[in-house]
Amino acid sequence: MTTFLYENPVFLEHEVPEGHPERPDRLKALNLALEHPNFSDLKRIEAKKASEDLVLLAHPEEHLAAVRRAIPEEGLNHFEADTCASPLSLDAALTGIGGATAAVDAVFTGETDNAFVAARPPGHHAEKNKAMGFCLFNTVAIAARYAQKVHGAERVAIVDWDVHHGNGTQDIFWDDPSVLFCSTHQMPLYPGTGAKDETGIKGNVVNAPLSPNMGSEHFREAFRSRVLSALTNFRPDFILISAGFDAHHRDPLAQINLVAEDFDWATGRLHEIADRSAGNRMVSLLEGGYDLQGLAESAGLHILRLMRG
Numbered sequence: 001m002t003t004f005l006y007e008n009p010v011f012l013e014h015e016v017p018e019g020h021p022e023r024p025d026r027l028k029a030l031n032l033a034l035e036h037p038n039f040s041d042l043k044r045i046e047a048k049k050a051s052e053d054l055v056l057l058a059h060p061e062e063h064l065a066a067v068r069r070a071i072p073e074e075g076l077n078h079f080e081a082d083t084c085a086s087p088l089s090l091d092a093a094l095t096g097i098g099g100a101t102a103a104v105d106a107v108f109t110g111e112t113d114n115a116f117v118a119a120r121p122p123g124h125h126a127e128k129n130k131a132m133g134f135c136l137f138n139t140v141a142i143a144a145r146y147a148q149k150v151h152g153a154e155r156v157a158i159v160d161w162d163v164h165h166g167n168g169t170q171d172i173f174w175d176d177p178s179v180l181f182c183s184t185h186q187m188p189l190y191p192g193t194g195a196k197d198e199t200g201i202k203g204n205v206v207n208a209p210l211s212p213n214m215g216s217e218h219f220r221e222a223f224r225s226r227v228l229s230a231l232t233n234f235r236p237d238f239i240l241i242s243a244g245f246d247a248h249h250r251d252p253l254a255q256i257n258l259v260a261e262d263f264d265w266a267t268g269r270l271h272e273i274a275d276r277s278a279g280n281r282m283v284s285l286l287e288g289g290y291d292l293q294g295l296a297e298s299a300g301l302h303i304l305r306l307m308r309g
């Protein structure tokens with residue numbers, strides 16, 4: 001397997017208030033973990049800033065304009081209590097989209113088998129018309145639409161194992177059966193969506209909620225019985241992962257008790273699906289994960305499994 005990793009120093013320049021969990025130190029912790037010799041074969045690429053047009057693959061013009069207007073010349077500006085913009089936030093978000101779409105290009109042209117995009121801010125809470133939950137644009141949704149439009153992907157699967165439900169991604173693909181959206185997450189928890197009976201208009205949304213204090217066994221059972229079975233039936237020709245690592249037991253924002261090895265396991269299962277129907281094509285995007293040690297260990301094992309197949 002070959003794995004590309006997309007990064008850019010601008011991802012550290014999206015600023016947040018003191019004490020905010022979605023902070024630049026998250027990427028610094030991941031970078032430290034990637035210094036291990038295990039990662040010497042990882043090809044690290046500087047992500048380039050995308051043109052604003054790509055935002056329109058998943059959002060209306062009004063949303064792009066609202067984010068543009070919200071960017072302050074200095075200091076911070078708040079969209080809602082937890083979601084803010086600093087002077088370079090639009091550059092960071094567009095560079096995340098640039099990394100994600102370059103990763104899609106690289107897997108479809110066969111330059112690499114798979115890729116990880118180590119960007120912030122995250123994206124899966126951003127709805128068509130709303131920045132929320134630390135997210136400005138829904139990068140994974142834009143990447144899915146880009147794969148369809150530019151590379152002719154017909155059956156894109158998005159697997160979201162962030163501990164929070166990917167309400168934004170669900171919102172965007174609610175009536176679009178060309179994309180299968182599968183999510184494991186804690187419930188009840190922010191943002192409140194993600195019940196089992198939320199299935200999308202055409203049944204292309206699969207939610208597997210977990211109760212607080214559940215751990216590896218329940219996660220793996222839900223992943224097997226809900227997510228993997230839906231993927232097997234759907235036969236995706238491309239798999240995107242909304243890779244949040246906040247279901248780790250050390251994470252301060254939730255009460256699911258996964259260990260880093262669970263992310264290695266889940267990545268391995270997705271490899272099997274990708275091998276069967278998607279020519280190994282997978283692109284994984286960093287979403288949440290707020291305990292630095294839990295994030296570094298979990299994302300490290302996830303990336304290592306992407307590299308090793």
Ligand SMILES: [Zn+2]
Binds near residue numbers: 244246288289
């Ligand atoms: Zn999360």
